Structure formats: structure tokens, C-alpha cells
Amino acid sequence: MYDAGKIILGIVVFVLFATFPFYNNAGKVSAKPEPKLDTPVIQQLTEKKCVESKEFMKAEHMQLLNDWRDSAIREGKRVYINSEGKEFKISLQNTCMNCHSNKKEFCDKCHNYAAVKPYCWTCHIEPKEKQL
Amino acid sequence: MSMDRREFLKIAGSSTFLATIGIGAGWILSRPGEFLEASQFSQTKELMKAKQWAMVVDMRKFKTEEDYKKIINACHKIHNVPDFGNPKDEIKWIWSETFDHAFPGQENEFMPEQMKHKPFILLCNHCENPPCVRVCPTKATFKRKDGITMQDLHRCIGCRYCMAACPFGARSFNYRDPRPFIKEPNPEYPTRMIGVVEKCTFCEERLAKGQMPACVEASNGALTFGDITDPNSEVRKLLNANYTVRRKAELGTRPVVYYILDIPTSVVPGGEGNV
Numbered sequence: 001m002y003d004a005g006k007i008i009l010g011i012v013v014f015v016l017f018a019t020f021p022f023y024n025n026a027g028k029v030s031a032k033p034e035p036k037l038d039t040p041v042i043q044q045l046t047e048k049k050c051v052e053s054k055e056f057m058k059a060e061h062m063q064l065l066n067d068w069r070d071s072a073i074r075e076g077k078r079v080y081i082n083s084e085g086k087e088f089k090i091s092l093q094n095t096c097m098n099c100h101s102n103k104k105e106f107c108d109k110c111h112n113y114a115a116v117k118p119y120c121w122t123c124h125i126e127p128k129e130k131q132l
Numbered sequence: 133m134s135m136d137r138r139e140f141l142k143i144a145g146s147s148t149f150l151a152t153i154g155i156g157a158g159w160i161l162s163r164p165g166e167f168l169e170a171s172q173f174s175q176t177k178e179l180m181k182a183k184q185w186a187m188v189v190d191m192r193k194f195k196t197e198e199d200y201k202k203i204i205n206a207c208h209k210i211h212n213v214p215d216f217g218n219p220k221d222e223i224k225w226i227w228s229e230t231f232d233h234a235f236p237g238q239e240n241e242f243m244p245e246q247m248k249h250k251p252f253i254l255l256c257n258h259c260e261n262p263p264c265v266r267v268c269p270t271k272a273t274f275k276r277k278d279g280i281t282m283q284d285l286h287r288c289i290g291c292r293y294c295m296a297a298c299p300f301g302a303r304s305f306n307y308r309d310p311r312p313f314i315k316e317p318n319p320e321y322p323t324r325m326i327g328v329v330e331k332c333t334f335c336e337e338r339l340a341k342g343q344m345p346a347c348v349e350a351s352n353g354a355l356t357f358g359d360i361t362d363p364n365s366e367v368r369k370l371l372n373a374n375y376t377v378r379r380k381a382e383l384g385t386r387p388v389v390y391y392i393l394d395i396p397t398s399v400v401p402g403g404e405g406n407v
Contacts, residue, residue: 067173073284076276077173078340089176094320122325123285125212125317 033113036105041098050099051080051088062118065092092124101127178342182359184260184279185334186388188370189253193354194394200228200253206350207332212323214313223304225332226255226347234379244396253355255347256281256302256332257379257387264294264303273329279360279388280334290327299380300387303331360388 001007042048050057052064071077072090080088089095100106103126111118194200207213207226214223228251232239239248258281264273265281272287273294295303309326317323321337324330334357335345343349348357358365367390370376376390 069284069286071173073282073286074274075173076175076179076278076336076340078176078179079174081172081174087174090173093322119325123322125319125321125323127319 030113033109035107035109036102037100039099039101041101045099051082051086051095053083065096068092092120097127102129103127104129176340176342178340180339180342182278183361184359184388185258185339186279186358186360186367186390187255187258187334187348188356188367188376188390188392190354190356190370190374190392191250191252191394192392193352194250194253199352199354200251203253203347203350203355204228206346209316210318210321210346212310212314212317212321213330214310214323215315216308216310216313221307223306223310223330225304225330226253228252229254235377236380246394246396250394252391254300254302254379255389256334257300257385257389258332258334260386260388261384263297263299263385267293267297269293276336278339280336282333282336283329283331285322285324285328285330288328290329292329294329299383299385303329305329 037048052060057064068080068090069092071080078090080090082088097103103121204226208215208224211225213225216222230249230251231243231247234252234254258279260279262273262275262281265275268274269291270287270289272285272289273281273283276282290305292305295305306324306326306328310324314323335343335347338345345355345357348355356366356370358367360367360371362368370392371390374392376392378387378390381387
């Protein structure tokens with residue numbers, strides 16, 4: 001092999017560079033996101049429960065929201081009946097965000113952590129929050 | 133036992149097939165909560181139902197500029213329609229236009245002055261045979277069961293085919309981000325984003341709550357809304373009692389917004405007989 005020294009050195013430099021984020025952050029734990037649920041509306045609820053169970057919402061809220069929008073807009077069905085038979089008005093702005101009026105402390109907490117950028121808020125108006 | 137190649141492939145193929153089905157079924161059954169059923173959705177109890185919603189505009193009831201403004205503002209305010217302040221970027225759901233623009237080819241230089249210069253109130257015609265729906269490549273705009281030509285802005289890719297197809301100019305494109313140009317946003321209704329096409333929806337979100345469209349409510353009886361397939365509806369009664377015209381009906385899109393013209397009573401034989 002010609003120029004073996006240069007090539008091997010080059011590969012070593014490249015590998016070190018490419019894996020920098022891994023060894024640099026190894027062993028460090030970044031804080032687990034903890035979305036806050038202490039909005040005034042939620043605190044007044046006698047039974048603190050979302051439209052479905054906490055576990056379901058945690059894992060499947062994106063699918064639920066997709067189903068909600070298709071049902072409301074395309075089929076004109078604007079009522080959701082949950083697994084317990086309770087009815088909810090289908091609306092991101094008026095139902096979800098009525099309770100979860102703290103978008104920055106609720107939605108954004110996990111979305112930022114997971115580096116996902118849902119484009120809900122380019123059209124839907126987010127609730128007004130007190131400027132900190 | 134010896135096995136030939138054919139036999140081997142048969143057994144291998146069928147066992148792979150069965151294993152795939154088994155794993156798939158096991159995966160679905162192991163995650164029950166995940167697959168939402170369609171029966172979990174229903175219509176609101178207040179929803180107003182129709183086979184084909186329609187509107188009759190009684191031009192005789194428009195007297196002052198205020199009559200137009202009131203209607204246009206009522207709509208644009210609750211639907212977060214931006215005001216860019218220039219006609220190039222203009223977004224309009226309901227607007228006013230002169231006779232020769234609303235009914236091109238129908239005008240003549242000797243027609244009554246009051247018709248020549250009096251603006252008409254125009255909006256999406258919610259055609260029974262809508263060309264915008266036919267051309268939409270993503271089915272973002274579609275016909276609802278109650279006849280409303282609806283749009284799913286989640287799906288709009290901003291190709292503007294529908295704008296080219298609509299003979300009524302009822303569709304507006306968001307060339308710019310509309311957010312900064314909405315003076316008082318209605319927090320109960322979404323805005324739009326840059327790059328989508330929007331138009332009147334016959335206030336389907338209000339019909340779901342059992343309310344009349346905002347323009348009808350603000351019009352003091354100049355606009356009438358109802359089911360055109362129901363012979364006893366208010367719109368049918370008006371159509372029965374008055375001569376009405378539709379915009380560009382000759383194109384065959386079957387628009388359902390009807391206009392009662394404001395003809396000077398002296399022109400009509402028998403004068404005051406209008407209902």
C-alpha cells in the first residue's frame with residue numbers, strides 16, 4: 001500500500017471526528033423531560049384524566065391527533081368517544097389546549113428533548129402564556 | 133426420505149408465509165390499545181344536516197356600504213382572515229364586486245344605473261360539480277356529504293390547481309405568512325400558513341354547533357341559508373317566489389349561491405309584486 005502512514009492516520013482522525021458526539025457525551029445523563037401538568041384548568045379537575053389513559057397518551061397521542069383531524073375535517077365527526085364511553089369535543093385548540101394551556105412546559109418539553117418538530121402551530125394558535 | 137428441489141421450495145415457502153401471518157397477528161394482539169376503531173367518533177348532537185347546503189343573496193336588501201362591510205368583517209374576523217392591505221396578496225372568503233365582474237358578458241351599457249354600479253356580495257359557490265375538487269392532486273379539497281366544498285389544509289401542498297380551476301375566483305393563496313396580518317386573532321379558530329390555498333367553508337364549524345354561518349347571521353336577512361333539496365326550506369321558498377340568477381351557470385359547475393337581483397320596481401310589470 002502506498003502512503004500507508006498517511007491513510008491510516010487519516011482514517012484514525014476521521015473516526016475520532018465522526019464519533020466525537022459519542023465519546024464526548026458518554027456517561028453523562030441529560031435530564032429526563034418532565035412535562036408539567038399544573039395548569040389552573042387541570043388543578044380544578046376532580047378526576048385528573050386526559051381523554052385516554054396516561055400510558056396511551058404518552059405513546060399514541062400523535063396517532064390520536066391524526067385520527068382526530070381526519071375525523072373532524074374529512075368526515076365531519078367532531079365528537080370523540082373514549083374507551084370509557086366519555087365524549088369529548090374534537091379540537092386541538094379548544095379541547096387539548098384548554099387543559100394543557102402550558103405549551104412550553106408541556107408539549108415543548110418532550111418534543112425538544114426528542115428533537116421532533118411537529119408543525120401544529122404554524123396554523124393552530126397556541127394558548128397565550130405568561131411571558132417569563 | 134429424499135426430497136427434490138420442488139418439494140423443498142414448497143415447504144420452505146408455505147412455512148415462511150404462515151410464520152409471517154402468525155408473527156403479524158401476535159404483534160397486533162399484543163398491543164390492543166393501539167388500534168383505534170372508527171366507531172369511536174360521532175357527529176355533534178347540534179349538527180345541522182342537509183343534502184346540499186345553498187345560499188340565496190337578496191341584493192334588494194343591500195342599501196349602504198355598511199351592509200357589505202358588516203358581513204365581510206363578521207366572516208373574516210372569526211376565521212382569522214389576514215388583511216395584507218394590497219390586492220396582490222389579498223385573501224378573501226367573502227367579498228364584493230361589480231355586476232360586470234360578477235356576471236361577465238351579462239352587462240350592457242344601458243342597464244339600470246343601480247345595477248351597474250351596485251356591488252354584489254360574492255363567496256365560494258360550493259358547486260355541486262366542483263372543478264376545484266376534480267383537479268386537486270392530494271384530495272385536500274373535497275365534497276362533503278352535506279354539499280359543502282371543504283378543504284383539509286393539512287393536506288394542501290399549495291399547487292394552486294384549484295385556483296386555476298375555479299371560475300369564480302373564490303380561492304386565495306397565502307403568498308406570505310398570514311400571522312402578522314391578523315389584527316385580532318380568534319383563539320378558537322386556526323389561522324393558515326404560507327403556501328396554502330383557502331376559501332369559504334360555509335362555516336361548517338358553526339353548523340356543527342347548530343349555528344348559522346357568520347355572514348348569514350350578520351346580514352339581517354339579506355343572506356338566506358338552507359338545504360336546497362328540501363322543498364320546505366327557506367332557500368327553496370325564496371327561489372320559488374323570486375327570479376334568481378347564478379354566476380356563470382353555463383359552465384356546468386352547478387353553483388348553489390343564488391342572487392335575487394335588485395331590479396328597479398318600475399321595470400317589473402306589475403311593479404310592487406315582489407315578495
